[in-house]
Amino acid sequence: MRRFTGLIVIIVLVVLIALWGGSAYNRFLTGDEGVKAAWSEVLNQYQRRADLVPNLVKTVQGYANQEKDVLVQVTEARAKVGTMQVTPETLNDPAALQKFQAAQGELSSALSRLLVVTENYPQLKSDALFQDLMTQLEGTENRITVARNRSIQAVQEYNVGVRRFPGNLVAGLLGFGPKPNFSVENEAAISTAPKVEFGNPATPKP
Numbered sequence: 138m139r140r141f142t143g144l145i146v147i148i149v150l151v152v153l154i155a156l157w158g159g160s161a162y163n164r165f166l167t168g169d170e171g172v173k174a175a176w177s178e179v180l181n182q183y184q185r186r187a188d189l190v191p192n193l194v195k196t197v198q199g200y201a202n203q204e205k206d207v208l209v210q211v212t213e214a215r216a217k218v219g220t221m222q223v224t225p226e227t228l229n230d231p232a233a234l235q236k237f238q239a240a241q242g243e244l245s246s247a248l249s250r251l252l253v254v255t256e257n258y259p260q261l262k263s264d265a266l267f268q269d270l271m272t273q274l275e276g277t278e279n280r281i282t283v284a285r286n287r288s289i290q291a292v293q294e295y296n297v298g299v300r301r302f303p304g305n306l307v308a309g310l311l312g313f314g315p316k317p318n319f320s321v322e323n324e325a326a327i328s329t330a331p332k333v334e335f336g337n338p339a340t341p342k343p
Contacts, residue, residue, distance in 0.1 A: 161304055165313040168295035172316060173225045175288040180223060182281040183241060189277065190215040190248075193270045197251065200261035204254050211251050214244040228292070231317035238319060248274070285319060292318045 194208055201208075218240045227233045252271075261267055296315045299308040308314065 161307055162311050165295075165299060165304070165308060165311060168291075168298050169313060172228060172288070172291045172295050175284070175291040176225060176228055178284040179281070179288045182277060182284045183218070186274065186277045186281065187215055187218055187244070189270060189274055190244075192266075193251075193274065196264065196267050196270060197255060197261060200258050200264070201254065207247070207251050207254050211244075211247040214240070214247040218244050228316045229314075234317045235320065289319050292316050 190211060194211055197204070198208055221237060221240055223233075223237055227237060255261055255267075296318070298304055299313050299315055
């Protein structure tokens with residue numbers, strides 16, 4: 138009888154552990170998919186910005202061709218972003234994510250310098266196409282900020298789940314580990330939306 142009772146206890150424990158393990162797996166899987174979805178939205182918004190750059194450079198060039206250094210910087214930064222192979226697996230590689238952040242930060246900085254230069258060209262600032270591109274760019278930068286913040290939150294919630302006891306005891310066994318997140322040092326460079334103002338035009342260059 139004792140042997141039978143002991144067997145029942147063992148079976149119950151195995152079933153409970155299996156149920157808990159299955160629940161943990163589903164929870165980790167849901168978190169992982171949430172991180173991937175948030176990351177995909179970040180990429181979509183960055184791609185939206187990159188798609189605006191060629192028309193923006195072309196429009197500025199029509200009025201300020203002498204600003205070649207700034208135009209080249211924007212073009213090169215955009216090209217660097219375009220050559221990067223970014224996939225959901227990038228979220229599992231801290232070095233790859235850091236490289237991605239650095240490239241996007243360079244493009245953000247180049248675009249900011251370009252907008253500073255445009256302040257010297259009132260005719261450019263009054264151009265309807267330029268204004269439309271600026272409106273799209275500002276909106277895209279805002280969407281990038283929102284998408285990136287959601288990605289940061291999704292990764293944080295996922296990482297807490299796989300690191301917190303007792304989930305951390307089985308997370309690795311189930312194939313789930315912590316993911317790198319956007320780093321603080323790149324936050325300002327990436328998140329600052331260009332300031333677009335069309336009032337009080339500056340004095341044009343001679």
